[in-house]
Amino acid sequence: MKLRTLVAALGATLLVAPALADEPLKLGYIDPLSGGGASIGAIGLKTFQYLADELNAGGGVNGQKVEIVPLDNKTNPQESLIQAQKAADQGVRFITQGNGSSVAAALTDWVAKYNDRNPGKEMLYFNYAAVDPVLTNDKCSYWHFRWDANSDIKMAALTTYMKTQPEIKKIYLINQDYSFGHSVSQTARAMLKEKRPDIEIVGDEFHPLLKVTDFSPYIAKIKASGADSVITGNWGQDFALLLKAAADAGLQANWYTYYAGGAGGPTAVKQTGLSHRVFEITEGVPNAATPEAQAWEAAFRAKEGVTLFYPRAVNEMRMLAKAATEAKSTDAKAVAAKLEGMKIQVFDGGEGFMRAEDHQFFQPMYISSFGVQDPGAKFDEEGTGWGWKLVGAVKAEDTVLPTTCKMERP
Known part of the structure; x- marks a missing residue:
């Protein structure tokens, strides 16, 4: 049996x-x-x-x-x-x-x-x-x-690079009005105060998530503020339309971003004519990869x-x-x-x-700028003829921030 x-x-x-x-x-x-x-x-x-x-x-x-x-x-x-x-x-x-x-x-x-x-x-x-x-x-x-x-890790890497750029004097913050956008704004303020207390925050703006079709009123405020640089966590159409409005208005500023490389972003950057004045923090740069x-x-x-x-x-x-x-x-x-x-x-x-x-x-993090390609660069973006250029790098171990997590395990 x-x-x-x-x-x-x-x-x-x-x-x-x-x-x-x-x-x-x-x-x-x-x-x-x-x-x-x-x-x-x-x-x-x-x-x-x-x-x-x-x-x-x-x-x-x-x-x-x-x-x-x-x-x-x-x-x-x-x-x-x-x-x-x-x-x-x-x-x-x-x-x-x-x-x-x-x-x-x-x-x-x-x-x-x-x-x-x-x-x-x-x-x-x-x-x-x-x-x-x-x-x-x-x-x-x-x-x-x-x-x-996470956005704190990205902002830490981005502001470490910005610390070395003496031309930055006045910054405008513009972000989507939800938890991530508020985190970008709050962290940028705190980290800039620590690393570059001489920088003046001349604007801190929030707008509805994925609902704005015309960013020209926001760009007008940025121009009026006298900002030489902008920090934004915008993604998707909110980034592309923001940059399109900047191009239409002829805004001359440097942009420090999380998602400039997203769909439509490179095309919008090319329209501004600001070669290597739009920066992005990412975990990889195609033209500098292995x-x-x-x-x-x-x-x-x-x-x-x-x-x-x-x-x-x-x-x-x-x-x-x-x-x-x-x-x-x-x-x-x-x-x-x-x-x-x-x-x-x-x-x-x-x-x-x-x-x-x-x-x-x-993981390692990289700061890159978007603009006219260097000789031998392999990848351009969205048929613009422009591509990403590595300008800074942070080792994985140098991105580690403390956590307040108290995890419940099964």
Whole structure:
């Protein structure tokens, strides 16, 4: 009787294992595919689909094919929760999102509550671009992992560079009116006061998120203030339209940004005529990347017709695959345990690591300027003939800031 039971169990295992391998590893992509953020959301979707195809060409993850499930949240927190539930209903155990820290905060809370109610069916939330520091501080969660540097880390690197620019005398702050925009403003004020107390803040403006179609009134205020430089965390159409209005008004100022390289940004910068006067803080610069990264990006651009805006998405997907392979499982808790403290060689070169205490990823950061290409530069942007030039770099270990996270672990 015992022998029969063992044979039956082995037979059941042989039947189940291929069935599990046949099921895809689903990653729910919850970002705007319509509305004001659609252009940047569509690029993110292309990026993750390309990365899934790359993993699948190598045999998938633990023999499972990776499937990206697109879920349009219209950059709306409440809609995002509806899409998260749809993902759960489809058997999705990993979701990723990046556009909007208000969305990220809502998803972090939802995933934690969902996991409490559904033991054995836990989900992980992979954040590739929502950078409000609170997400890995007071609102940190075991189920949330962030691959982008938070806005405090980015501002620390950016202001360290700005400290060395003596021509900066008067700065105007303009940001989107939500948690991330307020964080950019607050942190910029604090860090500039510490590093360059001689700089005068001549304006601190907030505007509705993805609703303004004409930024000329804001540009008029910047011109009237006498600012020689502007700091903005604007992204998507809010950056492109802001720069378009600056070009129309002939504003002569330097711009220190988080997302000038986003969709439409390079075209808007070219329209201003301000060669190498618009700066961006990123985790990679295509024209200064390693040969391997440049070859990968060339193939990506040729196939998808867009720039790799998210090197961190490459890191995210490679780390997901590594964690699942090491765990020999795609169970959310097993993958989370492997991700904590994981070190990898990041896409653009150098080592990055996922801090276990708060699930914040640290990596080298770079400051670049956009303008007329240097001889031999490989990549221009959006057909402008202009490209990004490396002007400053910060090692991963020098980007580490303390955390207030007090994580509850399952």
